[in-house]
Amino acid sequence: LLQLRLGVKSLPPIVSKLIQIKAEGHPFFSEELAYALRDAGMIRLEDGECVLVTEEKDLALFDFPETIQGVITSRIDRLSPQQTLTLKVASVIGRVFAFKILQDVHPIPDDRSHLMEYLNNLDRLDITPLETPEPDLSYIFKHIITQEVAYNLMSFAQRRQLHQSVAQWYEKSYGKNGGQLFDIKDSRSITLKNSLNQRDSLAPYYSLLAYHWSKAQDDERAMQYFGRAGEDALRQFANQEAVDFFREALALDQKF
Known part of the structure; x- marks a missing residue:
């Protein structure tokens, strides 16, 4: 299974044995351990082959992290500071992240022109x-x-x-007149008003905006977007989702 995931025909016996002992058969852990060895320059994966490029005694002394989180952290630690920051910014956007958002919200303007280079390397490293x-x-x-x-x-x-920057990006990119949906000073109450009869351009992003504003610790905006997400769910007869969104909105409302 590991050979299939790595795209190689076989593994050197010592590599296979060490990974098996450390990962205890966990597929993802095994894969990340193999990548960690590759990143450390101990094995090379190319043309469907896994080649040992270090002495067996050095491989046996390799300090394998004990947890999968530790393995991933060790791989990230081997990245350049610029690549690491790119990865961190992307992690805020979501598991799937658009290049355009990443480029616009990246906090270091001078690095934005190099993002493709960083992403190509992160792609190469799987x-x-x-x-x-x-x-x-x-x-x-x-x-x-x-x-x-x-x-x-x-x-x-x-x-x-970063969550604030991402939320503002969505408001600017998809909101009417390039801005947010409402004025926070208007009201803190969750009401349906006339919105059940209309759907604005930010509607597909209500729940996403609620999430990012809540993580940005802006409870007022998060509350409003959770309320709007609930209204939108009602409009689409997704009643359980509506209940969940309204519950989140009311929980935030009780903080004030």
Whole structure:
């Protein structure tokens, strides 16, 4: 199974044995351990072959992380600072992330022109392979655990700022007049008003905006978007989803 996942015909016996002992048969753990060995320059995966490029004694002394999160962290630690930051920003956007969003919300303007270079390397390393080609260029975290590890490597302040940037990007890109749906100063109450009879351009992104604003710790905006998401779900007769969204909105409303 590991050979199939890695796209090779066979593995050197010592590599196979070490991975089997450490991963205990866990497919994803086994795959990430193999990639970690490749990233460390101990094996080479090419043309359907896995080649040992170090001494067996050195391989036996390799410090294998004990957990899958540890393996992923060790792989991320081998990236350049620019590639690491790119991965972290992408983890906030979502498991599937569009290049356009990544480029626009990346916090280092000078790095934006190099993003394709960073992404090509992350693709080559089987971390975030290409999901959709141009013109809707997007990438995907090969495994959701990788996204979670990259996300958790950031400080709370970093995550909060990036979630705010992503939320603002959606409002600017899809909202009427390039702005947010409502004025927070208008009201904190969750009411249906006349919105059940109309659907604005941000409607497909209500729940996404609610999520990002809640992670940005902007409870007022998150509350409003959860309410709008509930209204939109009612419009589409998704009653259970509507209940869930309204519950989230009311929970935030009780904070005020």
